[in-house]
Amino acid sequence: LANGPGDRARTAIEGRSPARAPAARCSFLLSQGPGTPSKQQSIQETTMKFLHTMLRVRDLDAALHFYVDLLGLKEARRRVDEKNKYTLVFLYAPDDEAVVQDSMKKTGRDQPMVELTYNWDTEDYGEARYFGHLAYEVDDIYAVCDKLMKAGVTINRPPRDGNMAFVRSPDKHSIELLQKGKPLPPQEPWASMPNTGHW
Amino acid sequence: LANGPGDRARTAIEGRSPARAPAARCSFLLSQGPGTPSKQQSIQETTMKFLHTMLRVRDLDAALHFYVDLLGLKEARRRVDEKNKYTLVFLYAPDDEAVVQDSMKKTGRDQPMVELTYNWDTEDYGEARYFGHLAYEVDDIYAVCDKLMKAGVTINRPPRDGNMAFVRSPDKHSIELLQKGKPLPPQEPWASMPNTGHW
Numbered sequence: 001l002a003n004g005p006g007d008r009a010r011t012a013i014e015g016r017s018p019a020r021a022p023a024a025r026c027s028f029l030l031s032q033g034p035g036t037p038s039k040q041q042s043i044q045e046t047t048m049k050f051l052h053t054m055l056r057v058r059d060l061d062a063a064l065h066f067y068v069d070l071l072g073l074k075e076a077r078r079r080v081d082e083k084n085k086y087t088l089v090f091l092y093a094p095d096d097e098a099v100v101q102d103s104m105k106k107t108g109r110d111q112p113m114v115e116l117t118y119n120w121d122t123e124d125y126g127e128a129r130y131f132g133h134l135a136y137e138v139d140d141i142y143a144v145c146d147k148l149m150k151a152g153v154t155i156n157r158p159p160r161d162g163n164m165a166f167v168r169s170p171d172k173h174s175i176e177l178l179q180k181g182k183p184l185p186p187q188e189p190w191a192s193m194p195n196t197g198h199w
Numbered sequence: 200l201a202n203g204p205g206d207r208a209r210t211a212i213e214g215r216s217p218a219r220a221p222a223a224r225c226s227f228l229l230s231q232g233p234g235t236p237s238k239q240q241s242i243q244e245t246t247m248k249f250l251h252t253m254l255r256v257r258d259l260d261a262a263l264h265f266y267v268d269l270l271g272l273k274e275a276r277r278r279v280d281e282k283n284k285y286t287l288v289f290l291y292a293p294d295d296e297a298v299v300q301d302s303m304k305k306t307g308r309d310q311p312m313v314e315l316t317y318n319w320d321t322e323d324y325g326e327a328r329y330f331g332h333l334a335y336e337v338d339d340i341y342a343v344c345d346k347l348m349k350a351g352v353t354i355n356r357p358p359r360d361g362n363m364a365f366v367r368s369p370d371k372h373s374i375e376l377l378q379k380g381k382p383l384p385p386q387e388p389w390a391s392m393p394n395t396g397h398w
């Protein structure tokens with residue numbers, strides 16, 4: 001379960017100034033204005049939008065402590081089904097609130113969400129590398145990692161570059177954190193902190 | 200790897216009219232206008248936004264045939280790293296184009312994306328129930344399932360209710376499809392088609 005080359009080399013990708021590099025790579029995308037779908041799209045394609053990524057968790061309290069209390073996601077809605085013995089919790093990132101609201105207004109469904117599925121049983125959901133991670137952009141990557149570390153979360157890939165970090169949820173889901181805007185100046189204890197485990 | 204109770208009972212959740220039910224469940228969310236973060240958020244919380252879900256794929260051509268040619272996702276950008284022998288492809292849903300563009304303008308990073316990581320090796324990435332699925336809302340769930348079925352994709356959970364279907368990618372990632380707006384009227388061959396396998 002070691003990280004593959006596509007994981008190891010991510011620093012080179014994400015270390016570039018995000019204000020310039022991705023914009024250049026996405027030039028074809030930005031050449032189309034919003035609300036003006038191409039002729040091909042409107043005629044030939046069934047349109048679709050992303051709604052959520054669903055992850056299963058074994059301990060809902062532990063999962064919510066990680067995602068809500070520590071990472072800062074917000075709970076949008078929850079369904080508790082006592083007959084079928086499961087709970088679904090939908091979470092979104094604070095900066096996505098306007099997108100969530102706009103999506104609700106347009107089609108009655110919220111995006112982009114993480115859906116946590118908690119079945120009230122004792123199944124071990126395992127882990128496999130076919131799932132990679134969820135990625136979030138944060139205002140202050142050092143502040144987020146500091147909060148996580150003080151709460152006992154291992155910073156598997158510390159933000160040595162002031163730009164990128166990886167941690168894992170209680171259910172072993174990898175979470176990538178990326179600094180908003182330019183990378184922060186290198187800062188201890190992160191700058192000299194080695195990697196721990198895999199992610 | 201059978202589906203758990205939280206999966207089996209999803210029809211009851213998603214079968215309700217999406218224009219009413221989720222709105223009621225999200226009433227607290229909609230009470231805040233966009234661009235007006237709560238005092239608690241601006242003072243105490245590090246804000247963040249969702250960027251992408253990363254999934255690893257063994258055969259990039261097969262994965263792109265499924266996600267782009269059949270499902271209809273669009274490629275936003277790609278990174279080919281010949282030295283470290285990997286390729287990253289970022290995909291988004293057509294209806295998310297305005298959100299993607301707005302995200303790029305605001306912080307230089309695109310959301311919401313699916314990142315496919317293709318390491319040029321022969322590793323088997325396996326599967327595990329800790330990853331659930333990606334969910335997309337589609338304009339015509341019958342048309343999408345018909346296109347997939349004719350291309351040889353198993354419709355694991357056919358849209359018997361005109362509202363929800365599950366399929367799996369070549370790398371065994373489950374994809375949930377949900378009908379935009381109200382469920383479509385029941386229609387053959389879907390109405391009488393049984394489930395196949397798990398998802």
